[in-house]
Amino acid sequence: MKIINVLFIIFFLINISFAREDVLRPKGKFYHDDDYRRKITLGVEAGLNYNMFNQNMTWNELFLHGSIFDPLTTAQGVSPCIGAMIDVPLDNTFGIQLKLAYDVKNFSRSSTGSDYDLSGVAHDMILEVSAKSAYFTITPLLRINASENLFFTIGPTIHTIVGPIETTWKPEVSDGTSLNSFAYFNYLGFGAASRGSVTLSTDDANSIEKPNSPRIGLEGGIGYKFNLSSNVFLVPQVRLQLMFTPITNDTELVDINDNTILQTTDRMLSSLQLALALWFEF
Amino acid sequence: MKKILIIVLTLFAYTSYSQKIEITPLDINSTKDDFNSSITQNSRIIYFTSERKGRQQYLYSTERTSTGWSIPVMLNREINSGDQVGAVTLTPDGQFMIFSAYNHPKEGQGRTDLYSARKIDGDWTAVRNLGPIINSEYWDSQPTVSSDGNTLYFSSDRPSGYGGTDIYVSRRTREGWSKLENLGPIINSPYDEMSPVIGFDNKSLTFSSNRPNGFGGFDIYFSKLNNNVFSIPKNAGEPINSKADEYYYYSLPNSKYAYFSSDRGGGSVGLDIYVAYPNPFESESVVLVSGIVTDALSKYPLGADITVTDLGSRVKVAEMKSDDMTGVYYVVLQPGRIYSITASKKGYVFYSDRIQIPADEAGHEETKDIQLYPLTQGNTRLLVFFDFDKSTLKDESIPELDRIVEFLRDNKDIKIQLEGHTDDVGTDDYNDRLSLGRANAVRDYLLSAGISGSRIKTTGFGKKKPLKKDTSEEAKALNRRVEMKIID
Numbered sequence: 001m002k003i004i005n006v007l008f009i010i011f012f013l014i015n016i017s018f019a020r021e022d023v024l025r026p027k028g029k030f031y032h033d034d035d036y037r038r039k040i041t042l043g044v045e046a047g048l049n050y051n052m053f054n055q056n057m058t059w060n061e062l063f064l065h066g067s068i069f070d071p072l073t074t075a076q077g078v079s080p081c082i083g084a085m086i087d088v089p090l091d092n093t094f095g096i097q098l099k100l101a102y103d104v105k106n107f108s109r110s111s112t113g114s115d116y117d118l119s120g121v122a123h124d125m126i127l128e129v130s131a132k133s134a135y136f137t138i139t140p141l142l143r144i145n146a147s148e149n150l151f152f153t154i155g156p157t158i159h160t161i162v163g164p165i166e167t168t169w170k171p172e173v174s175d176g177t178s179l180n181s182f183a184y185f186n187y188l189g190f191g192a193a194s195r196g197s198v199t200l201s202t203d204d205a206n207s208i209e210k211p212n213s214p215r216i217g218l219e220g221g222i223g224y225k226f227n228l229s230s231n232v233f234l235v236p237q238v239r240l241q242l243m244f245t246p247i248t249n250d251t252e253l254v255d256i257n258d259n260t261i262l263q264t265t266d267r268m269l270s271s272l273q274l275a276l277a278l279w280f281e282f
Numbered sequence: 283m284k285k286i287l288i289i290v291l292t293l294f295a296y297t298s299y300s301q302k303i304e305i306t307p308l309d310i311n312s313t314k315d316d317f318n319s320s321i322t323q324n325s326r327i328i329y330f331t332s333e334r335k336g337r338q339q340y341l342y343s344t345e346r347t348s349t350g351w352s353i354p355v356m357l358n359r360e361i362n363s364g365d366q367v368g369a370v371t372l373t374p375d376g377q378f379m380i381f382s383a384y385n386h387p388k389e390g391q392g393r394t395d396l397y398s399a400r401k402i403d404g405d406w407t408a409v410r411n412l413g414p415i416i417n418s419e420y421w422d423s424q425p426t427v428s429s430d431g432n433t434l435y436f437s438s439d440r441p442s443g444y445g446g447t448d449i450y451v452s453r454r455t456r457e458g459w460s461k462l463e464n465l466g467p468i469i470n471s472p473y474d475e476m477s478p479v480i481g482f483d484n485k486s487l488t489f490s491s492n493r494p495n496g497f498g499g500f501d502i503y504f505s506k507l508n509n510n511v512f513s514i515p516k517n518a519g520e521p522i523n524s525k526a527d528e529y530y531y532y533s534l535p536n537s538k539y540a541y542f543s544s545d546r547g548g549g550s551v552g553l554d555i556y557v558a559y560p561n562p563f564e565s566e567s568v569v570l571v572s573g574i575v576t577d578a579l580s581k582y583p584l585g586a587d588i589t590v591t592d593l594g595s596r597v598k599v600a601e602m603k604s605d606d607m608t609g610v611y612y613v614v615l616q617p618g619r620i621y622s623i624t625a626s627k628k629g630y631v632f633y634s635d636r637i638q639i640p641a642d643e644a645g646h647e648e649t650k651d652i653q654l655y656p657l658t659q660g661n662t663r664l665l666v667f668f669d670f671d672k673s674t675l676k677d678e679s680i681p682e683l684d685r686i687v688e689f690l691r692d693n694k695d696i697k698i699q700l701e702g703h704t705d706d707v708g709t710d711d712y713n714d715r716l717s718l719g720r721a722n723a724v725r726d727y728l729l730s731a732g733i734s735g736s737r738i739k740t741t742g743f744g745k746k747k748p749l750k751k752d753t754s755e756e757a758k759a760l761n762r763r764v765e766m767k768i769i770d
Contacts, residue, residue, distance in 0.1 A: 021366070021384055021393055021394060021421060022339050022366040022368075022384060022394075023318075023331060023339055023366050023367070023368040023369040023382040023383070023384065023394060023423045023424065024315075024317065024318075024331070024339070024368070024369065024423075024424075024476075024477075024529070024553075026393075026394070026420075026421035026423070026439045026447060089336070091336070091337070147356075148334070148335050148356070231313070
């Protein structure tokens with residue numbers, strides 16, 4: 001019985017603390033528990049990532065290297081994402097959101113140029129490189145209402161990789177020459193050798209590339225709530241995920257065709273995200 | 283036979299009285315509190331308070347369209363700043379408001395205070411705290427202003443009252459708002475009295491109270507001002523009142539509709555705004571005068587200062603500004619009175635006219651558009667009055683004569699010609715002399731006020747230039763006049 005009394009007093013004190021004077025009631029309005037519940041929002045969303053990859057590539061100047069690799073400092077790609085979120089208001093302007101998402105991060109690059117064979121002869125070629133990865137993301141956000149419907153969000157985002165990063169290389173020599181071995185620079189020392197397309201995985205025991213996980217970044221966005229009914233909203237959002245952790249460790253590798261040494265560093269992957277959410281206010 | 287007649291009449295009276303009152307929620311209500319509908323510009327715009335954005339009250343407006351009320355729009359940040367903003371009252375022209383705010387950025391006197399704001403160039407601005415005469419360190423809220431803008435009622439929980447919150451009144455004077463008066467024990471009680479609304483007739487007062495013997499919570503009560511004394515309030519009864527709370531009973535002018543707020547359910551969640559039809563407690567009918575002020579040459583709308591004076595009592599019953607964007611003005615007048623209406627704007631010759639509202643003409647609307655002439659080529663008919671066959675200025679001419687003095691002081695380079703006119707009774711020679719005498723009477727007043735005689739010419743046109751060419755008494759009165767023309 002004493003516990004019930006204590007609980008009642010605590011409940012009363014909590015209510016008193018929210019009874020704030022307003023223009024209708026000099027002693028304020030008592031907000032009840034169901035008022036709080038009504039304001040919590042749950043949402044589901046689906047969207048697209050526009051992924052932006054870039055890295056530094058440093059070649060050993062003592063050796064020749066094929067021009068085909070030069071454009072690979074940047075790559076872009078579009079891939080889907082789905083997620084769910086909960087929003088708890090702090091007051092009329094601010095709220096806290098927690099967003100959980102499954103984020104596919106694919107990107108690719110096509111280049112034209114040349115590479116050298118073991119005899120030092122250059123061959124014109126086309127190269128297509130594409131990478132696939134997926135992350136489970138946790139993003140706590142501060143929501144700031146700019147108006148009744150327009151809001152901004154900002155907060156850290158944590159990306160944990162789901163599975164390996166797979167990179168597919170598709171070289172095609174224009175003159176039909178079949179190079180003995182084409183170097184794919186994610187293997188230490190010898191590089192990978194293949195005459196055609198190959199898919200390399202960071203799960204491979206020989207891979208010197210290891211994904212960084214979790215990756216940390218900052219997410220900022222803007223959204224607009226369209227009322228579908230009194231407590232259901234359609235919410236288009238635009239967000240920028242600016243990641244500070246590279247997707248893999250830095251690597252150094254050797255092209256066995258011409259003994260060129262390549263260092264790749266700061267392999268960063270950020271995304272512009274377009275999402276359409278359905279929010280339910282309870 | 284007599285008994286049967288009494289029974290029939292009683293039944294008829296009962297049937298008439300018990301006409302079913304329909305209570306309908308407005309479709310602008312949200313799932314949060316919506317209350318305090320303040321209706322302006324001939325019931326075209328509703329300003330109201332809503333908590334729809336969260337736990338903070340803000341002011342919204344909605345406009346009547348051909349398909350119903352428009353989606354409510356929040357007023358600008360100059361108004362809607364602070365923790366709680368709402369409980370607004372507006373003058374009938376919709377150009378001036380007094381609202382309540384708690385923790386507004388404009389410096390206040392204590393807790394919730396009253397603030398005023400004006401509509402300039404289509405937007406609400408010039409927010410001012412009403413100051414220490416009105417506001418106190420306590421809760422001062424829920425203003426209602428009379429249709430002439432001269433009397434302010436509001437609710438306050440300051441300790442000097444009869445208990446709980448009481449209703450207070452202040453009147454506008456030349457020096458500002460007068461010292462507050464508690465409406466006294468007829469209106470106020472040891473319980474809470476709040477949400478006062480003064481009708482367009484400036485006599486019918488409605489308010490809410492949680493005094494005993496009501497229907498539950500806050501109920502609506504009615505009282506009427508007769509000879510400066512409010513009658514004993516009456517509970518509005520069902521279906522206006524319910525077991526829930528009712529606030530802000532607002533009767534539309536010359537209409538059978540009323541708006542009020544209640545949390546009775548049947549609408550959305552919390553307090554909602556409801557319409558009652560037919561309104562069982564209509565305020566007395568009034569005359570609604572509206573029009574558009576325009577440039578006489580370009581026809582562009584003008585935001586001009588408009589003053590309406592009761593010529594009988596010489597009291598200014600309205601001082602307002604026509605809308606800067608549309609030129610529209612709107613004023614509520616009482617029947618059985620004669621008013622002057624003047625419009626002035628810098629760079630223009632002022633305009634004056636007389637409006638006579640017969641006692642039996644209540645409940646109608648009148649349109650009076652006003653054209654202002656630019657100073658360079660302007661002329662205007664002066665609102666000065668003479669008895670028949672006299673050239674002596676009547677007392678009710680004084681406000682107009684003072685206006686000319688002010689005009690000439692403000693425009694020191696201007697020279698004028700005063701042109702006297704008469705009606706069609708009498709010979710030409712006699713009327714020529716009489717009309718010149720009238721122009722000279724105005725000139726003499728201006729000279730006595732310190733205006734140089736070198737700036738004023740006079741002439742008399744007798745009956746040669748009538749404004750209205752017929753022999754009616756109305757035409758004769760209209761033609762007995764003095765006009766002012768800018769000559770340099």
